[in-house]
Amino acid sequence: MSHFPIRWRRSAAAASLAAAVSVLAALLVPASASAVTATPAASCVRTLAQGDSRVSVAYGGVDYSVLVHVPAAPTSKKLPLVVDLHGSNSNGVVQASISDLRTLADRKGFIVVEPTGAIAFPQTLPDGNWAWNVPGVPLTSGTYPPADSRDDVAFLRTVVSQIDATGCVDDRRVYATGYSGGGRMASALACEASDVFAAIAPVAGLRAGRAAAEDLTTPVPATCTPAQPVAVVTFHGTDDFVNPYAGNSDPRWGYSVNTAATRWAEINECRVGPTIAQYSASIRTLTWSKCSRQADVVLYEVTGGGHTWPGTSVDLSPLGATTQEISASEAMWEFFSAHQRRG
Template identity: 35%
Template structure:
């Protein structure tokens, strides 16, 4: 059962009480400014014995039925409200006509050594959610099920986005509930901790966006925080190509930098089983957080939506509700 938590003003009050430092005050002001322009509801439910919450924004051009749904997952130490402010998905929902959801990880878990907000994305990632074995897959499936319950969402067009820890979590959800996910478009991390012989029940189109100068989650293979084996962007894309049954090597397109925009490459694997596709967007000299960087053109939200919106589940998404439940 869910509980509506009011409009975004409730989140502003929460930030005010929990974040008295300057950043908290800045976020409070920004939330107050944006609340009147972008109606955002807060919803909560019990999941795994913990109260879990998420934000919902119905795009101004979203239809009253058969609306696409994008579930966006924040990075480690971030929050749903922070992601809403900076990732560009709210404006994209308004202009393209879909429903956007920003889900919240867990933090301040009892007896956990790490107090920061995180997702249990597997492979030792990340923080208290990993320490305590939080079932974030179950929570996110429940968020999708709740979103489907009023009949407004098109079950064939449920997509995932996210940043860093959230990008890794989106990929975990995609391999564990592929029948539910029509596509993933996320930024700055990989599929973690899965067995080498992993297979998935059906293909899931995937785009991962990554900067070559990312010092938090390196573009190359690395060991993050001394314990998380991180495969690197090229290897991650190749693995997804294998999972999705893509044939042949990637086709690489290069776009040169200009005086106002960073250059980038697109590694594209296609054709794949079931009409899927895998893309790696490599931003040359891009950092860990390209959202809001006016030299990253297109923006990550533009890239991700342009990719995932091309795909839908066959049969009108008839199996999505069962997968989400």
Template identity: 30%
Template structure:
């Protein structure tokens, strides 16, 4: 990922395509227009859309690229696959939809993006991260597991693990954000009352316990109630399972009491997704978490 860019992208939004496994795959790259490029290259954050959504919709949903414009990192919004342009999914284990049925190798897609993007924009290979919503959060989990050598940290939102276990090649710092009233990917696991897939999803606890073990983190968390300045029926608890010496990584849970299947801090236009907390800014929390972690050289 230290390749000299062959056609450097200017600041702004770029829709790009790449051929992977005999499919043309789309992805959107946002290069900051206001922040100054770091000497070692831009940090790179992959943002994965939810199931039956797509990359442009995800950009509007979370606005991570707008936050990145001043915070100073490149955002990549990859597109999943599907028969309709606005309804894409990721093959993230047990979920979801077209991508799973067609056995699309989305891990290989991301591997190809990891090789391609540094040829277009200067990237710091020590600071590559993944986040995503719902099925996209499951994709972030899968990448942390299968491509641990590339990702310095992951931060799934509203999506649990799609596989029964994980065996990353190195500890990968993890922050999971999830609402207790999520009716699509339920906190307790199982079939959500508003789930389109009707899949029996794993619980939040299943994901945490697997990653606490894989990261060799401390099994007992420190618990902190975050200040709630907005009276919107939600509150935030932070559970930190600290790193346990060398060859270990922390696991953090931000439990959104009363929160639905939403991106904290960004109002959803769909009431069926449930309540959005304004006592947490997911973009800020994710980036602050990512800034604390980088791969070692």
């Protein structure tokens, strides 16, 4: 399936939140010789409030407050759902400002949910500083999460399930994105919850399983074995010093972004690629296509880009340059729109 990149201009009216991030972080029907009668989709009624709200999600005996945004739409219309995950040492409120997916959700008609991790950092932000429990991977401190840490793959499954129950969600169109550590968490969801997520869009955080302890330049195949293909689009700056494009010797990161994208192309059994194209002056795309169940893989490589979210109006300058040649949020939604879960 072809991918059609889009152009975007930055809004001059957007506010700066540098302090908030200072430390970081159609259903496939089988062919048949005989006629097949399609089963009508089950009806639903959305009870989630329109606009911004907080939903209490119960998991493991604890109630977690989750930020949700619902666009204006008929309550019986099934809507796509995007799970938007914050970086390490951050929270869902900060991530909502960085991605600004709520504004896009109102224009395009999808629900966005911005949960918060449960591994605490020293608190400096109003809603706390938190990290995700990425399976088998150390924290930015170099230590591993405590043994009793929340299982965030299971927790995020629960988040989707609860929003599904009250939000009239189209189960074929559930997606995940995330920034930095949230991108690593979104990658883990593709590896371990491919029955839920149709596509992912990590920003500055694509992984394809844990880096091999004996050779950090390669992922361990057994740590990412999705039951079905998940389409992938990702955005990464070549001057990212937190999660370096070329990889590093940190077991939290390890192998290169190109290696991660290539591995996803292997997982998705892509037969063509990478096809390289110049998107703009400093951005090129690497695309793998003709993949199983149309689960394409697209990498936006941002020359000179830092550990930042392309197109954001939030000031992330301590983390390097932020390109305004593309909006990652706009581009990922276009990609999501072209990829639904098939089975």
